[in-house]
């Protein structure tokens with residue numbers, strides 16, 4: 211019997227063999243197509259930036275590259291939380307910006323919040339990241355047009371205490387000290403930093419971006435050098 215079974219198996223060719231084994235040509239084709247589709251849909255392995263985000267305990271989803279209205283967004287992620295601090299709404303941003311924000315949250319925002327406010331920051335309220343537009347008052351495109359910038363207005367502690375750039379930046383209390391501390395810290399990490407004393411457009415938020423420059427405009431510009 212064993213010899214006969216072996217002979218039958220070896221003797222069958224092509225579709226006949228498949229039919230004999232329960233694999234009709236149709237099923238074989240379907241499985242092949244599904245396998246190829248699965249290979250095509252498999253996500254690419256995470257790049258070094260996204261691997262770093264995971265190391266910083268950032269909650270994010272990858273965003274496919276896209277172009278729209280003359281703006282292009284590359285290597286972006288949608289972030290809902292940096293370490294201990296949730297974003298008020300999930301925000302799309304370049305992975306490079308997300309990585310700097312996660313470093314800022316972990317090494318500057320939380321230590322300053324615990325030391326100065328006595329409580330960690332639980333929510334960072336932002337006013338947006340991506341906007342396909344030109345820079346305010348300029349002709350070049352804004353870093354927001356590449357999702358390479360974020361505007362942040364309020365920090366909320368886990369005791370639901372709110373620290374607002376609008377209300378507290380110009381004060382002399384602990385909330386002002388907290389904002390000054392994390393704003394100056396941001397200047398060591400981001401390419402561009404703007405705040406309420408930069409110009410009227412930033413009266414209610416910090417603007418951080420990863421532009422190819424290095425400026426920190428948190429203090430009033432001296433009119434003598436303007």
Ligand SMILES: [Zn+2]
Nearest residue numbers: 359360361417
């Ligand atoms: Zn901005």
